[in-house]
Amino acid sequence: MTSAIVQQTRGVKRIEFAPGTPETVYERADWPREKLLEFFKNDTFAVIGYGSQGYGQGLNLRDNGLNVIVGVRKDGASWKAAIEDGWVPGKTLFDVNEAIEKGTYVMNLLSDAAQSETWPAIKPLLTKEKTLYFSHGFSPVFKDLTHVDIPKDIDVILVAPKGSGRTVRSLFKEGRGINSSFAVIQDVSGKAEEKAVALGVAIGSGYLYQTTAEREVYSDLYGERGCLMGALQGMFLAQYEILRENGHSPSEAFNETVEEATQSLYPLVGANGMDYMYAACSTTARRGAIDWSSRFKDTLKPVFADLYDSVKTGKETKRSLEYNSQPNYRELYEKELEEINNQEIWQVGKEVRKLRPENQD
Numbered sequence: 564m565t566s567a568i569v570q571q572t573r574g575v576k577r578i579e580f581a582p583g584t585p586e587t588v589y590e591r592a593d594w595p596r597e598k599l600l601e602f603f604k605n606d607t608f609a610v611i612g613y614g615s616q617g618y619g620q621g622l623n624l625r626d627n628g629l630n631v632i633v634g635v636r637k638d639g640a641s642w643k644a645a646i647e648d649g650w651v652p653g654k655t656l657f658d659v660n661e662a663i664e665k666g667t668y669v670m671n672l673l674s675d676a677a678q679s680e681t682w683p684a685i686k687p688l689l690t691k692e693k694t695l696y697f698s699h700g701f702s703p704v705f706k707d708l709t710h711v712d713i714p715k716d717i718d719v720i721l722v723a724p725k726g727s728g729r730t731v732r733s734l735f736k737e738g739r740g741i742n743s744s745f746a747v748i749q750d751v752s753g754k755a756e757e758k759a760v761a762l763g764v765a766i767g768s769g770y771l772y773q774t775t776a777e778r779e780v781y782s783d784l785y786g787e788r789g790c791l792m793g794a795l796q797g798m799f800l801a802q803y804e805i806l807r808e809n810g811h812s813p814s815e816a817f818n819e820t821v822e823e824a825t826q827s828l829y830p831l832v833g834a835n836g837m838d839y840m841y842a843a844c845s846t847t848a849r850r851g852a853i854d855w856s857s858r859f860k861d862t863l864k865p866v867f868a869d870l871y872d873s874v875k876t877g878k879e880t881k882r883s884l885e886y887n888s889q890p891n892y893r894e895l896y897e898k899e900l901e902e903i904n905n906q907e908i909w910q911v912g913k914e915v916r917k918l919r920p921e922n923q924d
């Protein structure tokens with residue numbers, strides 16, 4: 564099965580990634596730099612927060628020749644990082660409130676917990692002519708928990724890059740674009756979709772997939788707790804522990820669980836799909852993998868269903884807000900990540916990595 568482009572007019576493609584479900588995708592070719600400069604000629608982008616996304620999106624906007632300022636709390640880690648990247652206090656670097664006042668686009672790139680904490684101070688500054696922008700649907704979608712109740716008289720848009728801000732930046736510097744999803748959360752001017760697509764391109768997106776804020780946040784929270792991160796650690800650990808309990812050496816258990824996966828097989832899946840990876844392996848491996856895959860799917864599907872419910876009901880958001888709002892959240896994470904680092908599997912990993920072909924003399 565291949566995707567079919569069912570319609571292409573300038574600025575938009577309708578693509579059937581799966582038959583019967585046409586989706587809207589925009590591409591950066593339709594927004595060359597001159598068109599962006601013209602469209603945004605009277606605008607100032609206030610990038611609020613200078614973490615991973617503030618850094619990547621802010622610098623890309625600046626390099627695209629647009630009028631950008633950064634707003635962060637004075638003398639925090641981000642303030643210093645912004646100065647190092649050439650943002651100048653009083654000219655292009657301000658505290659959060661001052662930057663919001665100066666911006667026509669307010670790009671809320673604070674951490675999700677901080678967006679909720681700072682909302683009572685930010686909301687009154689969002690006057691009628693401004694456009695509010697998010698890179699995650701978290702704050703507006705779960706407004707009962709985050710209390711981010713957006714004013715009714717402004718456009719609100721979302722562009723969510725499918726990767727870290729570091730990648731947003733590095734792909735831009737290579738002349739390529741990251742893929743992002745985008746959504747219109749509130750369209751007061753009648754131009755919110757155009758603004759979202761143009762700004763999506765300006766921050767460094769290559770293709771922009773249309774979604775809603777709800778679908779963006781549900782799929783994102785679900786995916787990172789599932790295959791992208793949570794399930795990955797759980798699956799690796801379960802397989803490793805059974806090998807160790809059956810007398811296999813640490814290196815053998817690690818090689819058969821993580822090393823071969825990340826170094827050989829998963830990249831083949833990424834490049835050419837699951838069937839290609841299966842075909843590249845022995846018939847012995849193939850027979851067993853096809854047989855066991857349905858057992859894993861049937862066993863795991865109820866867990867994924869529980870996870871989706873936990874996301875949709877807001878349970879995951881509540882947990883995240885409560886945990887990440889603690890004043891000592893950084894130290895608490897450090898402790899938990901240190902515990903993961905100390906697990907035998909990841910200690911073994913450090914040693915195995917040293918023996919990789921590229922690390923041999």
Ligand SMILES: NC(=O)c1ccc[n+]([C@@H]2O[C@H](COP(=O)([O-])OP(=O)(O)OC[C@H]3O[C@@H](n4cnc5c(N)ncnc54)[C@H](OP(=O)(O)O)[C@@H]3O)[C@@H](O)[C@H]2O)c1
Binds near residue numbers: 616724726
């Ligand atoms: N990271 C990703 O891969 C990614 C991908 C797509 C979308 N997003 C979304 O993009 C948005 C930004 O994420 P991020 O990862 O870039 O955030 P982050 O790295 O966690 O950014 C933290 C920023 O928030 C500021 N901050 C934290 N607590 C604050 C407070 N109480 N008051 C004022 N400022 C505070 C920090 O400033 P200080 O240095 O002063 O603490 C820093 O500038 C989020 O909505 C996120 O979901 C992230």
